[in-house]
Amino acid sequence: MARYFALTFALVLLAGAACRRDAVTAAARPVCLPGLVANWSSDSSISICLPPGFDPESGSAGAAPHWARIGFEYGQISISIDTTDVPNPQWPPHLTLPAICAAVCGSVDSVSRSRDTLATGVASIESGLWTGGSPAARREALFVAGWKLPTGARVWSYGSATTAPMRDTLRRALRTVQFRKFEVMDRDQLPNDR
Numbered sequence: 001m002a003r004y005f006a007l008t009f010a011l012v013l014l015a016g017a018a019c020r021r022d023a024v025t026a027a028a029r030p031v032c033l034p035g036l037v038a039n040w041s042s043d044s045s046i047s048i049c050l051p052p053g054f055d056p057e058s059g060s061a062g063a064a065p066h067w068a069r070i071g072f073e074y075g076q077i078s079i080s081i082d083t084t085d086v087p088n089p090q091w092p093p094h095l096t097l098p099a100i101c102a103a104v105c106g107s108v109d110s111v112s113r114s115r116d117t118l119a120t121g122v123a124s125i126e127s128g129l130w131t132g133g134s135p136a137a138r139r140e141a142l143f144v145a146g147w148k149l150p151t152g153a154r155v156w157s158y159g160s161a162t163t164a165p166m167r168d169t170l171r172r173a174l175r176t177v178q179f180r181k182f183e184v185m186d187r188d189q190l191p192n193d194r
Contacts, residue, residue, distance in 0.1 A: 025044070025045070025180050025181075026040070026044035026045070026047075026180055027040060027041075027044060027045055027046050027047040027178040027179050027180050028047065028178040029047060029178070030047045030048055030049045030119070030176040030177065030178050031049075031119075031176060032049035032176060033049065035051065035052075036049040036050060036051060036173070036176075037049065037050060037051070037052055037054075039054060039056060039067055040056070041056060041065030041079075042056055042065065043065075044180070045065070045081075045179065045180045046065050046079055046081075046177065046178070046179055046180075047176075047177070047178045048067070048077075048079070048173055048174075048176055048177045048178075049173055049176040050067055050077070050170070050173055051069070051075075051166075051169060053069040053071070054067045054068065054069045054075070054077075055067065055068065055069070064078040064079060064080030064156075065078065065079055065080070066078040072162075073161070073162060073163060073166050074161060074162045074166075075159070075160070075161035075162070075166045075167070075169075075170055076159065076160055076161075077157065077158070077159040077170045077173065078157065078158050078159075079155065079156070079157045079177065080155070080156045080157075081149075081153050081154070081155055081156075081179065082153060082154040082155075082156065083151075083153045085152065088154070091146060091154060092124040092146035092147075093124075093126070093144040093145070093146045093156055093158075094126055094144065095108045095111055095126045095127075095128050095130075095142070095143075095144055096108060096111065105132055106130050106131055106132020107130070107131055107132055108128040108129065108130050108142075109128060109129055109131070109139075110128050110129045111126055111127070111128040112126070112127050112128070113125070113126050114127070116145075116171075116174070116175065117175075118147060118174050118175050118177060119175060119176060119177060119178060120147070120149055120150075120155070120177060120178070120179060121147040121148055121149055121150070121155070122147055123145045123146065123147035123155075123157075123174060124145065124146055124147065125143055125144070125145040125171060125174075126143060126144050126145075127141070127142070127143040127167065127168075127171065128141075128142060128143075129141055129142075129164075130142050130160070140160055140161070140162065141160065141161050141162070141163060141164040141166070141167035141168075142158070142159060142160040142161075142167060143157075143158070143159050143160075143167055143170070143171050144156075144157070144158050145157040145158075145159075145171070145174055149179065151181075155177075155179075157174055157177075159171060
């Protein structure tokens with residue numbers, strides 16, 4: 001009987017330690033304005049306030065956290081973090097880079113550039129209207145954003161919507177993004193296969 005209680009006590013301690021560890025590795029709850037809902041990535045590393053109806057989507061392994069809402073006012077947003085200290089020629093991100101052609105070629109017009117102060121840094125943002133790829137993608141409102149965290153990690157974000165007001169709502173949602181703590185790896189810490 002004493003061994004049963006000792007085993008139960010040990011399991012309770014382990015479960016408590018696991019809860020504490022998860023709490024440390026999860027992103028903080030974002031501060032949401034009325035009408036927005038707190039959302040977390042599937043691994044809880046990123047949190048963001050989004051309009052109702054946005055659900056996290058799971059992608060392939062290693063894919064950036066992604067949220068989408070299907071329907072009349074469609075929208076999607078993805079956020080990824082680059083924790084390496086390797087220079088990137090595409091930094092900060094731009095709508096006009098050839099990489100946009102990697103999936104489906106198109107063109108972007110009405111491009112505007114801005115900077116916005118977010119909860120985790122100052123972002124460089126480009127917004128525009130994209131046409132191409134399919135008949136449904138005519139003047140789709142989209143944005144790309146990039147900023148550095150205090151740790152030096154780079155954050156990339158992409159969003160698109162059927163309307164410019166929804167795109168702008170998603171762009172403003174970036175102001176609420178929270179991250180768990182990420183450490184930046186220098187070149188010496190990277191795997192050899194990079």
